[in-house]
Amino acid sequence: MSRRDLIILVVLIAFAIAFPYMGVPRYLLTSALVMFCFATVVTQWNLVFGVAGIFSLGQLAIFAIGAYTTAVMGRYLDMNVWYTFPIAGLAGVGLSLLVGLATLRMKGVYVALLTIAIAQMMFVLIQTDTACSELNRIINPQTCISFTGGSQGLGDFGSFGWREVLGGRDAVRGDYYTMLGLLVVGVLVSFFIINSRIGLGFKALRDNPELAASRGISQFKYQLIVFGVSAFLTAVAGSFYAAKFKAVGPGILGFDLLLLLIAMLVVGGLGRAWGPLLGALVITIFREGVDNIMTEGLQWRDVIFGGIVAAVMIFMPEGLTGTLDRLWNYILIKLGFAKARSSTVTAVAQDKKAND
Amino acid sequence: MNFFLQIIVSGLTLGAMYSLSAVGLSLVWGSFNMLNMAHGAIMTLGAYFVIIWFDSMGMTLWLAAPFALICAAIAGVILYFISAHWMLTKRAFDTNIMIATIGISIALQTGLLKAFGGEPYAQPLSLRSYSFMVNDVPVSYQRLVIWATALILMVGVGIFLSRTNFGRAVRATAQNRDAAQLMGVRVRRVYVAVLALASVLAAVSGIMLSSMKELMPLMGGEPLLKAFIVIILAGLGNVTGALYAAILVGLLEAAVQVLVGAQYGFPAILIFVILVLIWKPAGLFGRRTVARQ
Amino acid sequence: MSSETKKPLLACRNLFKHFGALAAVNNIDIDVYPGDVLGIGGPNGAGKTTFIDVISGINPASSGTVSLDGHDITNYGPDRICHRGMARTYQLNAGFDSLSVRDNVLVGAAFGSGDQGIPKFRYSKEMMARVDYALELVGMQDRGHLIAREVPVLDRKLLMLASAIATEPKLLLIDEPVGGLTPHEIDHVMEILRGLMKEGITIILIEHVMRFLLQLSTRVLIMHHGESIYEGAPDQLLADQQVVEVYLGEGTAKRLRHLMDQGAK
Structure with missing residues (x-):
């Protein structure tokens, strides 16, 4: 991690810590903490898709496994949700390793198709789960709720418990800081991996799998590592999401959320450490903005949203961080703080000098 | 025996509908590696165009249907010029365009939702209420229409691809873009035409689908997934295989629906395709490609 | 002989x-x-x-x-x-296009020499020395910061060679x-x-x-x-x-x- 990145990160964290005391309305705190949660997912997804170049769309399935693990354990085993987080994380790792194994021999869009199919299958299985579960009879004999709650979803499995500790008025701040903590861990993990030796292996596999293998990188090993590592926090994020909203439903496997996360990922910039954070921030601000400006915004919002994702992919596939990166390097070179990163730039610079 | 007949009747109908959308999808992937996630939205759009021309513009059905198909073709052309056209020469085309078309698809679907509302429409182009009996199994005339249309269109597409110059250009481009280009094929024209053709097939499939169920803005999602399942089974880009796989999927789904329960049809084919993908990533009918530079 | x-x-x-x-x-x-x-x-x-x-x-x-x-x-x-x-180069100018020249060679040094066992997070001094050695051998020590995608044909061929050498074949x-x-x-x-x-x-x-x-x-x-x-x-x-x-x-x-x-x- 470079000094520049470290400074920016410290400033951002300080701002995020101070944010709840800046007199912002409560709903903004909720939006922010939801953003933290999704941003965590996106930082980890970026490791798989952006850094290792594996086009997996299965992150939602891992997120959902985390959420449902917490819901099921909290509800049926009466576990405190805090104890369910590591279990949820491991469940996510397990599922992710299976997906990683299944996609080992596949390339590009095949991975995307398989992972969509897996997520869709979870969605359909939960939705068609309508048989009354005995476990729920024990909780309330009057009702018929299936094990996963079916399309209704599950509730009554506990929460972070900040209400009891901080009181009803400040509970949202507790939730806020919990999610912030998760995101900070997610960002640190992602920065660390991207700049580490393992990260170099991922990037090599992304850029040229055959050459990477010839240089001693085992695709098997590294693909499983990236699937495993990225899944833990993704599943924990799902689990935090469930604990925050005290309910889960199959909706978290839907295309709406997938689009939102993809938007954060690609608008921010694939494969870059700052991409997911910037993307999550910009998309969230944009959403809040649209919701405030348009009273009937909900449907148009998705039209604009889809349009933005398409436009970014078509005209700016490197995302905002990619564009900013170029700008930053250009400025550094102009100011003489860095050497040009490509010979073409050098040539242009030399031409300029010659002209001067 | 009736079970069996029921499975055949409903499976062939499903297969006919899937084949149309899957063949289009497969053709587009085969021509230039574009996995068109907006295919489902175009299906829906095509079905709504019938409503637009019939209900709002007061055309007769016989006029509204062809007009709807022309509009679908135009939508395909527009799709090409707003997305693929700009991305063809850039890196990671196949993944980037997949994401871009996911965006376009959501925009289009929510646009339809905004314009027509969430309530279902009845597809005016339907003979669902008229039927005859075979061995106590009711067969609606609508099914006959669907079978006939699918058959005619598939034969038509087959002749188009194998007998016409343009069809040869499409196949040449699919096999080797660079070589085709060197031989004077204007590949970008081929791409536009293939997307237009695929969109027409999608629209026909959408109209059929809405004629059997009902017309809703978000109805394209599941058929799109099924079309994907079909082309995965066939092996991406294998157009003839897509036809067989469509019928196979239709029959399988119908069999599970009749024998196990209606809600298990979709999960069953999902499991099936996941297993096939893991076991044979190149598809059931796909030949193993030999890696050799 | x-x-x-x-x-x-x-x-x-x-x-x-x-x-x-x-x-x-x-x-x-x-x-x-x-x-x-x-x-x-x-x-x-x-x-x-x-x-x-x-x-x-x-x-x-x-x-x-x-x-x-x-x-x-x-x-x-x-x-x-x-x-x-055993290390090899390719007929086509294969490289890790988005990485810098130095990182390209580093891939060879970090992963190519002997089985890694459990993947590590850090590089050793010896690896860095091997990168310098390999870059020097092909005469590219002054171009380590360039992005591989953008270097000319000859340099791409030499780069491929350097990353192979870095694996200590x-x-x-x-x-x-x-x-x-x-x-x-x-x-x-x-x-x-x-x-x-x-x-x-x-x-x-x-x-x-x-x-x-x-x-x-x-x-x-x-x-x-x-x-x-x-x-x-x-x-x-x-x-x-x-x-x-x-x-x-x-x-x-x-x-x-x-x-x-x-x-x-």
């Missing part, structure tokens, strides 16, 4: 690679001794690259065995073969290192390869530029339709009627003879 007493570094026994009915590698049987430079020539489609693909584990052999330093590697994947001390397979280069650039690459030979690295070299092949090789293998049609010293090659017929042609052979005579003087 009295290498017969030494144990072979690479031993291929009855190696076949079939693509359907086509035998792209047809019963190749060869030993490469430490310090050798084996030059492989032959017409296009003779199976030279396929042969390299087979021994480097990219494309597994249909039958036969390959052993490196007495160790059977026939069924190893490319990563394990690399760990055992005992045996280096080089596939057409000078294809498409100017005569001046070819001489440059030849100097670099001579440097490698001095370091004691054993080399297998595929090349169409015969002047290059003949001047560097200690032994030559000519392939045709997947088979070996000549194996022996480079100076005997031009006297071989079959090689001149199917591959070189009379004119080229004459020119090369002239060149070799000059070189001898």
